[in-house]
Amino acid sequence: MRFGKKTFETILQPHIKHLYRVAYRLCGNTPDSEDLIQELLIKLYPQRNEMQSIEYLRAWMVRVLYHLYLDIKRREQRSPMAWLDNDETKLDRLTSNNTTPEALAEETSSQQQLINIVNTLNDDQRVLIILSDIEGYTLKELANILDIPIGTIKSRLSRARSQLRTLLSREPYQQNYHANITKG
Amino acid sequence: MKCQQVDVNIEHFLDSQLPILQHDAISAHIKTCGTCYTKLTKEKDLRHALKNLPVEDVNPDFLKEAMQKAHHNHKPEQKYFISGFTSAIAASLVVWFLSSNTIATAPENNQFPLISMALNKTRTVQMIFDSPGDFKAVKFNLKLPEGFEIAGYPGQKELDWRVDIKKGSNILTLPLIALTVGKGDLVARIAHINKSKSFRLHIRSKEENNLIL
The missing domain is CATH 2.60.40.10 (Immunoglobulins)
Incomplete structure (x- = not known):
């Protein structure tokens, strides 16, 4: 028996916000996140029957999402020229270091600083921090999502965290980050 | 337990990846060592800050449209x-x-x-x-x-x-x-x-x- 659009929506309903959140963490902006989710839905739709019997569906969908993200990144890298309509959204990423000293005291600014620091990690480290420390996936789930042995995940995650701590200990982030902690 | 051992295992401690005996030993050490307690608190604070990073919610209109596209994209015709x-x-x-x-x-x-x-x-x-x-x-x-x-x-x-x-x-x-x-x-x-x-x-x-x- 084939299931239709309604069933697909029902299957996705409990997970879609989470999937979008992961997409947004990976892409860093709305248009790219929406494109990624659109590609995910197109890819998943034909598999809607099989999806009903997948045990850890959310982790499985994040895995599909992550691989689509990698495909998109590879496609972009392969393209020697930039499409003009994408330029602005790419520029939005990893920016905004020009806040005033007053604004830096604000929590939102500290959070933005932390996002900026996470975004300065290399892509492998960034993905590990996003999935593990931001989205809370376990090492076992990470190994499954990223197709990497658990031992390798452990050592890479440790290096990623160490790099994050190093970046955080540098000015001007240190002051803001600790201000945020004190507030929290 | 020495501070150095805590230092090496602090991440695994927070990830609950240590054997129970080692986990308990670190817990006991932290209660008596101010330096390790501070390190642990900093690490916990960082993880807390990461977990609470804001993220944009999905736009319901986009979602509706995306579902439609996924459906139409798969039609036999x-x-x-x-x-x-x-x-x-x-x-x-x-x-x-x-x-x-x-x-x-x-x-x-x-x-x-x-x-x-x-x-x-x-x-x-x-x-x-x-x-x-x-x-x-x-x-x-x-x-x-x-x-x-x-x-x-x-x-x-x-x-x-x-x-x-x-x-x-x-x-x-x-x-x-x-x-x-x-x-x-x-x-x-x-x-x-x-x-x-x-x-x-x-x-x-x-x-x-x-x-x-």
């Missing part, structure tokens, strides 16, 4: 729909080459567009084309004449890549550099499945003093 589009992509692509925000010449007529360039200076040519629909992984091939190259791709006379194109106007920027004085044709070929279309642009380069644009 899509097979024929795509083949119709496949020929459409080659038939109805309208391409212009723009240089310095001015349309050089539309290539639909018999005259190929022509641009002039100063030697060793990058000149951005924009290739604009109207697509009848969204297409995934459209293949682009670019052949450059002798003495010209794309900025960032030294020595490459031919470039291939794949890209998704959207319905409507798509703009591709080609940062051209003239390495020697001369002229030739840049040929851009767009292919999707078994259909393709080529476009030609005459380019010539001169010493800057002799350049009349």
